[in-house]
Amino acid sequence: MSFVPAPISRFFHRMASPPHFYCLTNKLLPWLTVIFILLLGYGLYAGLYLAPTDYQQGDSYRIIYVHVPAAWMSLFIYVVMATAGAIGLIWRIKLADIMVICSAPIGASFTFIALVTGSLWGKPMWGTWWVWDARLTSELILLFLYLGIISLYGAIEDKRSASRAVSILALVGVVNIPIIHYSVEWWNTLHQGPTVTKIDKPSIHIDMLIPLLVMAIAFKFYHLIALLQAAKVELLKREQNSQWVKTMLESET
Amino acid sequence: MNSFAESILMGGYAFYVWTAYGIAFVVLLINLVLPVLQRKQFLRELALKQKRTRQ
Numbered sequence: 535m536s537f538v539p540a541p542i543s544r545f546f547h548r549m550a551s552p553p554h555f556y557c558l559t560n561k562l563l564p565w566l567t568v569i570f571i572l573l574l575g576y577g578l579y580a581g582l583y584l585a586p587t588d589y590q591q592g593d594s595y596r597i598i599y600v601h602v603p604a605a606w607m608s609l610f611i612y613v614v615m616a617t618a619g620a621i622g623l624i625w626r627i628k629l630a631d632i633m634v635i636c637s638a639p640i641g642a643s644f645t646f647i648a649l650v651t652g653s654l655w656g657k658p659m660w661g662t663w664w665v666w667d668a669r670l671t672s673e674l675i676l677l678f679l680y681l682g683i684i685s686l687y688g689a690i691e692d693k694r695s696a697s698r699a700v701s702i703l704a705l706v707g708v709v710n711i712p713i714i715h716y717s718v719e720w721w722n723t724l725h726q727g728p729t730v731t732k733i734d735k736p737s738i739h740i741d742m743l744i745p746l747l748v749m750a751i752a753f754k755f756y757h758l759i760a761l762l763q764a765a766k767v768e769l770l771k772r773e774q775n776s777q778w779v780k781t782m783l784e785s786e787t
Numbered sequence: 788m789n790s791f792a793e794s795i796l797m798g799g800y801a802f803y804v805w806t807a808y809g810i811a812f813v814v815l816l817i818n819l820v821l822p823v824l825q826r827k828q829f830l831r832e833l834a835l836k837q838k839r840t841r842q
Contacts, residue, residue, distance in 0.1 A: 582808075593799075594800035596797065596804050597804055597807045600811045647810065647814055650810050650811075654803045658803050756819075763819065763822040763826075767822045770830070780837065784837075
């Protein structure tokens, strides 16, 4: 890692040191939780109450405020997980391995939410709970990838080999991400095209867009909180015989 | 903006909208609560183990 300047390299090594990470997490979590609750509160209030009713879809469109942010998170978390997997494979950083396995259940949850809320939106609007179109099918494959990663990790006894196997699987599964994203453009599907990510002119009213973006940011904070909480448990389990855990335990009891 | 009662009824789509929000809420809550419970239980077990080895 000689191409990385020394202060940056030092920063990463300090960040990746388990006791430092644990301590920093404890300091960050209350702040993250406060910001998350404020954003979620405003997002829900604006999305369910302030935003106008859609002229075509009535109030059923309000499902968008969980559906779309959850779907974005399902992709975002996968990319984060695969990146952590690559870092873990290349530099053998324990914390990166932990991030991979702790990301999987959160990603699976958001994928599940995207699928279920989509289904609940599809029934009144399309007249069907499910169609085997490109967007829905590729998102379902994403759920199976997450579940595959969770069960593969559970099936291998030695956690270091388990982490390596899971990281490779995560990296291979990255091909699915652009497929999900572009599925609505590449194939003619029932699922509507992108309305927000068209840079020039989003085809959504500003009063409807703001709650959507607030909810998306709220979910990002949620992701951080859930990931750090899960990482703390995993870190304690892996580090249970190390001195800093023993010291911490003694000072607490 | 709608009245509060209208918002609850969701223009006839109440079942779909509230079920979607309800399921999302439950799933996200589980992800927050579970690690906290797991950590507390693990620390309790670890403290017990430590006490036993000291004796």
